[in-house]
Amino acid sequence: MPTEVPARTWLAGCIVHHDLPVGAPEVEVKVNGKPFRAILDSGSAVTLVQSHVLAPRTEGKAFLPITCVHGDTRQVPARRVTISAAPGAWPVEVGVMKDLPVPVLIGRDWPGFDRLLATAMQPASPGGGRRRRRPMTGPRQRPVLLASYSGREGESPSQNPNLFYDVFQQVMGGGSFGKEQREDDRLKHGWTQVRVIEGKEVQPGPHLLPHFVVQNGLLYCVAQRRGEEKCLLVVPRTKTETVLELPHSHPLAGHLGAGNTIQRIRDRFHWPGLEAEVKRFCQACPTCQVTSPRTPPPSPLIPLPIIEVPFERIGMDLVGPLPKSARGHEHILVIVDYATRYPEAVPLRKATAKAIAQELFLLSSPVGIPAEILTDQGTPFMSRLMADLCRLLRVKQLRTTVYHPQTDGLVERFNQTLEQMLRRVVAEDKRDWDLMLPYVLYGIREVPQASTGLTP
Numbered sequence: 001m002p003t004e005v006p007a008r009t010w011l012a013g014c015i016v017h018h019d020l021p022v023g024a025p026e027v028e029v030k031v032n033g034k035p036f037r038a039i040l041d042s043g044s045a046v047t048l049v050q051s052h053v054l055a056p057r058t059e060g061k062a063f064l065p066i067t068c069v070h071g072d073t074r075q076v077p078a079r080r081v082t083i084s085a086a087p088g089a090w091p092v093e094v095g096v097m098k099d100l101p102v103p104v105l106i107g108r109d110w111p112g113f114d115r116l117l118a119t120a121m122q123p124a125s126p127g128g129g130r131r132r133r134r135p136m137t138g139p140r141q142r143p144v145l146l147a148s149y150s151g152r153e154g155e156s157p158s159q160n161p162n163l164f165y166d167v168f169q170q171v172m173g174g175g176s177f178g179k180e181q182r183e184d185d186r187l188k189h190g191w192t193q194v195r196v197i198e199g200k201e202v203q204p205g206p207h208l209l210p211h212f213v214v215q216n217g218l219l220y221c222v223a224q225r226r227g228e229e230k231c232l233l234v235v236p237r238t239k240t241e242t243v244l245e246l247p248h249s250h251p252l253a254g255h256l257g258a259g260n261t262i263q264r265i266r267d268r269f270h271w272p273g274l275e276a277e278v279k280r281f282c283q284a285c286p287t288c289q290v291t292s293p294r295t296p297p298p299s300p301l302i303p304l305p306i307i308e309v310p311f312e313r314i315g316m317d318l319v320g321p322l323p324k325s326a327r328g329h330e331h332i333l334v335i336v337d338y339a340t341r342y343p344e345a346v347p348l349r350k351a352t353a354k355a356i357a358q359e360l361f362l363l364s365s366p367v368g369i370p371a372e373i374l375t376d377q378g379t380p381f382m383s384r385l386m387a388d389l390c391r392l393l394r395v396k397q398l399r400t401t402v403y404h405p406q407t408d409g410l411v412e413r414f415n416q417t418l419e420q421m422l423r424r425v426v427a428e429d430k431r432d433w434d435l436m437l438p439y440v441l442y443g444i445r446e447v448p449q450a451s452t453g454l455t456p
Contacts, residue, residue: 025120029104030084038104040117047083047094048105054079054096064095086119087112177239178217184236186272190219210270221270232270243269244281251436254421254443255291258282263447287424293416313338313372313398315411316360318351318380319419323430332437333359334418336411337367338374341449343414345441347434353383360389374398374411417444 024039031053046066057079064078076095083092083106090111106113181187195203196213210223212234219234235243247253247264258279265278282288315338320331329347333356336343346359364370373390375381377399390397421440426433448455 025117027085027106027116027120029106030089031104032081033084036103038106039102040106040113040120042108042113042117044105044107045109047092047107047110048076048097048100049079049081049094050100050103051077051096051098053103054081064093066095083110085112085116087115177236178219180236180238181219181234184238187219187234187236189272190221190234194219223270225267230267232266232268235269235271237271240271240277244278248278248282248285249287251425251439252442254440255285255288255424256421256443256447260447291420291423293420308339310339310342311337311367311370313374314370315374316356316381317376317411317415318348318356318378319345319415320348320351322433325434326431327434329434332418334411334415335360335363336414338410340454341410341452343418343441343444345418345437347437351380353380353385356380357385357389364393369393370395372396372398374400376400414444 026037026039028035029038036053062078063075065073065075076097078093079096080093082089092110190212194212194214195207210221213220213222221232221234223232248255248261261282262275262278315336317334318331319334322330324330328349331348331351333346333348348355373395422433422436425436446455
């Protein structure tokens with residue numbers, strides 16, 4: 001029998017359970033060409049419509065799992081529709097709900113959400129126009145977590161989301177991006193150096209790297225990145241704030257340093273003064289300033305044997321006890337491969353030998369059984385159960401010297417990075433740290449390691 005793939009669970013706002021909130025921004029939109037009243041909900045990652053908005057469906061039904069911020073999950077019918085408003089028209093998969101208090105609820109999955117919200121929040125002036133918005137004086141808000149995957153409990157979900165999804169949706173959906181490129185003074189030099197326009201050469205080849213091309217009316221820089229020739233989107237000044245915010249402050253990015261943030265941006269985008277602007281942005285990040293630890297004095301390097309076979313030797317350690325999460329997790333089992341530096345972190349309710357042995361065996365399924373395991377002399381690692389498991393699997397147990405954690409320095413250093421990144425992305429009550437683990441791990445795995453020059 002075929003195995004069902006776990007469905008994606010989308011986060012929806014509390015309007016699912018309550019009446020229409022007072023002061024909610026309202027707009028007029030068209031759903032498949034028909035006009036309806038809609039509200040904009042920045043707390044919802046999915047767009048919802050009332051059942052009477054769409055014609056009855058004749059073919060088989062598809063369902064969309066949604067969950068309220070309080071944890072109530074339900075299955076609602078899913079339909080593919082086209083929603084049109086002032087920023088443009090985009091197809092989107094929506095959830096159909098009978099008890100929705102408004103005909104259409106626009107969530108952040110609709111590509112024109114941010115621009116439509118900015119327009120709706122500007123009050124009309126007496127002359128009929130829109131007032132200019134006052135500059136924000138409060139702290140800059142980080143991008144909202146769009147969606148989460150529900151995997152098996154205690155397991156990190158497998159996912160590969162794109163941090164720049166919203167930016168590319170705006171580009172592919174058309175709009176003012178190309179106009180803003182042409183009006184940006186600092187990009188004028190790039191426009192004068194264009195060598196290829198819509199596939200036709202305007203200057204004779206060969207074209208040395210880097211050079212500029214125009215595709216679909218947009219300016220790109222063709223350059224070499226990590227040994228490959230890539231087409232990098234040239235970002236105008238009006239869009240740099242968004243591009244800087246996503247690869248640094250988003251939960252999937254984890255507030256890594258300027259070097260890693262620059263690497264992420266340079267793989268996809270280009271603009272004059274990129275590196276200096278990223279460094280200034282990271283240095284001014286209020287979250288990093290509050291949570292960054294003091295720089296410790298440099299330590300002497302200790303030579304270690306070079307491991308060349310992936311997952312031949314792994315290091316294990318426990319982090320915790322941490323504040324108890326809403327799902328009852330209090331510890332993290334950390335596993336790092338010494339060859340590739342690939343990290344894994346699994347939330348545990350109790351730091352027992354049985355739980356550790358189970359997760360170790362589950363890790364061996366996709367990557368194979370390691371030849372050596374390096375741990376400290378903690379009670380769960382010294383138990384008879386762990387010794388019996390290693391003997392059955394023919395795994396050699398290596399232990400660090402008592403009160404000398406430098407022996408397993410790779411794992412200890414990763415623990416510091418993991419705790420620091422979690423501290424920056426968790427909610428105020430710190431009860432969602434186990435849900436943030438997959439996003440933090442994605443941020444670590446995506447950037448090249450300084451010791452290997454490659455991503456894990």
